Structure formats: structure tokens, C-alpha cells
Amino acid sequence: MATADARGHLMRGQLLYHALRARGAEVSVLTTSDEGHRFLAEFGVPSQVLSRHYAVVFDSRQKMRTVATDLRVTTYFFLPWHMLRDIRRLARHFSGVDLIVNDSLHPAFLLMGGLDPWRDRAVHIYGWSLRESLEENFIGRLWGPVARFFRWWVRFGLSRARGRLVHDFAFPLPESYDPALPEHELPTPLALVDPGPGTVYPARTAAVYLNPHFSDPVLAEALETALGQTRSVEGLDDGGVFFLGEGYAQRPGWQSYAKDWIDIAARAELLVSAPGMAALATAQALDKPVILIVTAQPEQQRNAERAAALGLRHRVVPWNKHSTKEQFAQDFTEAHRDLMRENAAYQERRESEDHAHRTLRERLDRWVDILMAWASDKGGQTRTAH
Secondary structure, three states, X not given: OEOOOOHHHHHHHHHHHHHHHHOOOEEOOEEOOHHHHHHHHHOOOOOEEOOOOOOOOEOOEOOEOHHHHHHHHHHHHHOOOOHHHHHHHHHHHOOOOOOEEEEOOOHHHHHHHOOOOOHHHEEEEEEHHHHHHHHOOOOOOOOHHHHHHHHHHHHXXXXXXXXXXXXXXXXXXXXXXXXXXXXXXXXXXXOOOOOOOHHHOOOEOEEEEOOOOEOOHHHHHHXXXXXHHHOOOOOOOOOOEEEEOHHHOOOOOEEOOOOOHHHHHHOEOOEEEOXXXXXXXXXXXXXXXXXXXXXXXXXXXXXXXXXHHOOOOEEEEEOOOOOOHHHHHHHHHHHHHHHHHHHHOOOOOOOOHHHHHHHHHHHHHHHHHHHHHHXXXXXXXXXXXO
């Protein structure tokens, strides 16, 4: 189950789908919107839409709309033709399935993951910063007992499940693992860098990725203006700037999907993105400087703070309801100049793309090893994964 609220869930879903099938597993995929279904199809993953009733609602500047989201979540919980219907459908779907993988913290999956007969087969995947945001979501906003009950309910569903895979861009890959343990901390999985010659992917001054919750044209214009100005900064002979963002699908020069994003990022001098876990993992794994566009989202603000604490080469440019095109472009240009000056003085040896391929291969293999072990309960091959 990969929620369509953010593309990181869907990317992990498609990565694990192909990697598990390569090990002989049968895999089916569920998601939460038609957009998510189309995204997965771009990567060759057939999927079904479980329900369109549950979703986190964002504005065009990637700020969660609190009231709209709370209303959506509340009605999903209490209207019987929403969550209860989904649970009945899932109960039939899970018959004969060895493992139920929930990369979404979806309410129906959380509840089922804490109850028999599903909890011994349920596995939850979530980012290090996301669980705290979910648990504390209603604290200070709803009546105290209700907010505390919600926090208890989340913890109940997670703690009773078969397993938990907690990921973060800065987690190291453990040297070994014990499938008997219920929880593992792993580096965020990413697509594999092409180990072959890089001539297929031209060097670029920057590779920009904005998730689909960014759709305000003011931000796109400001980015295009700022990056146009920075082309005068000395750098690689390049193929220009690569812009990727579903929210700007109709905008000239932007693309909705890029199956080879990791290779484009590997050949870019600079990455630009919001501080989602996958974006930070990409910058860390490829040893790239990154400009982080930070909105009012709490988990992304925590991610940006952690990037600073861990020494990731980056700069932060805010984007919120007070931001203007002119101010953002000025802040971005200054951040770019400072970061490129710092990057020029960066003396550590950069690893080759072959090394990045091996590292990312080992990372993805570990995820699959644990899931296959849990599915079989013996660490061997399995029939089916969901």
C-alpha cells in the first residue's frame, strides 16, 4: 500500500515491487488516488485504487490545509461507507497473502495492523520524521483526550504489527540484520544510478524536483528567473536546468515524470527540492549540494534541521504565504552563490557513479532481504507479498 499523498511513498512502492518480483515474489499494489495509479503505471507497476475518501489536503504552496485535512480524516473514520468499507475490502484482499506492507500510515492499515488476524503479517514503512508529525497531529488543536487517544491509537497500530521499517536519509546501512527483530532503521531506498558512461545524460547546472503539491506559478517563475541568473556562475559545461514537477505539467520546460531522475541528478552540479526524505537521501547518496525549499510543513522543517546537524552541503530558502517572487528569487540567488563557493572549496574525493550504484544496490537489497525474511518467517523465499 503506497499512499499518493507524496511521491516518495510511490517511488518506494515501485522500487520494492520490481525488486521483490526479481526475487520470485508475487506482488500486488494499492494506492489512494487516480494520480498515484498513473504515476505507478509510468514505472511499469499495475495498481488498484483502494479508496479516494482518505487524503491529506495541501494548498498550492505545499502547506497542509489543516481544517480540510481534519474534516477529511474525521469523515473517513466515522462514516461507515468509508473506512469500514475499506477494511472489509482489504480483509478479502489479504486472504492468502504472506505479508502486508503499508508505506502510507493509512488509517485502515494502521487499525488492521494492530488486530488479529492481520497483525502478524503487517509491516509499516515510514520516515523517521513522519511518525512524530502523525502522533502529534492533533495535540493543541483538538480537545486533549481526543488528541491523546489519536496518539495512542497510532502507537497501538504500529507497536502490535509484525514489523516496522523506519527510514531516514542519514541512517547508515547496518552491517547485518536479525529478521527476528520487529524494527529496523534503514537508509531511504533510492533508484539505482546507471553504472555505465554518463554521456547519455548531459551535465547540468541544476536538477529541480518539486512534488505535485507545488503548483503555484509564482514559485516556478521565481525559480526560472533565479536559475537563469545563476548561469553566469562558473560551472560545468551543461545541458541547462532540468525541471521536474507534476504540479507544473502544463508549464513549458517542465516535465511530469522522469524514470531516469537518479541519473539526471547524478550528472547535475546542484539539486533543488523541498526537504523530503527521498530528496535528502539523493543529495547524501550522490554527494551533491542541494538548495532546500522549505515550507510550513513540520516534518520537512525537521528534515531541514537534521540536514544542517549532519553537515549536508545545503542552503535553505523559505517558501510560505508571505513569500514573493522577487524576494524568493533574491534569496535563492544568494543561497546559490554561497553554496557554490562552498562547493568549490570542498576537497573530499567524490565517489564514482560505479560506487554510487553499488551502494544503492546494497541498500535496496537489504530492504528486500528483510521483507522476504518476514514474509517467509524463515528468511527464505516466499510465495506472495502484498
